[in-house]
């Protein structure tokens with residue numbers, strides 16, 4: 001391919017293949033607590049995401065991997081390898097984040113710590129909830145994303161325990177969040193696609 005082709009943005013065959021493949025994006029449930037509401041929130045986001053066309057979305061439940069607490073075992077648990085393999089096969093993430101003591105859950109932090117390269121140069125969106133929309137937890141997560149080379153997008157749907165849940169347990173999201181979720185997903189798809197070329 002000539003200099004002028006490159007100058008005008010023409011892609012090589014290899015670049016075309018990489019950027020035209022459908023994206024795989026994981027919706028990661030951040031809590032593992034019995035009685036948690038995160039599956040309801042994750043399914044709602046997936047329902048919105050599944051109407052889009054540029055990516056395959058799947059729920060990724062940290063609880064399914066039975067991760068031990070980092071460093072307390074010899075590391076031979078099959079869930080550790082399975083967790084890394086799952087992340088390695090994803091191009092981007094949507095973190096479902098709940099606020100625990102003004103931060104993310106220990107389970108999500110542990111799961112973040114259990115991988116490194118599998119997170120690198122990928123994009124992520126955050127959907128959070130709590131008494132103040134989970135904003136403090138989400139901001140903590142953004143700091144961690146920087147260290148793991150995860151590009152977290154700006155648009156951030158925040159759900160309130162008071163107005164988007166009944167009795168703090170039954171999820172009844174207000175319609176106003178729909179546009180925000182779609183805007184966030186659009187940003188995740190754009191950046192996930194762009195970062196494929198970096199990887």
Ligand SMILES: Cc1cc2nc3c(=O)[nH]c(=O)nc-3n(C[C@H](O)[C@H](O)[C@H](O)COP(=O)(O)O)c2cc1C
Nearest residue numbers: 031033035036037038098099100101102130131132
């Ligand atoms: C240990 C713990 C600490 C919590 N701390 C906060 C907090 O600091 N701020 C807040 O808004 N909600 C807090 N909550 C309320 C949770 O955000 C709420 O229970 C939410 O449903 C938890 O998500 P989950 O059901 O998916 O686990 C806390 C809950 C737990 C269990």
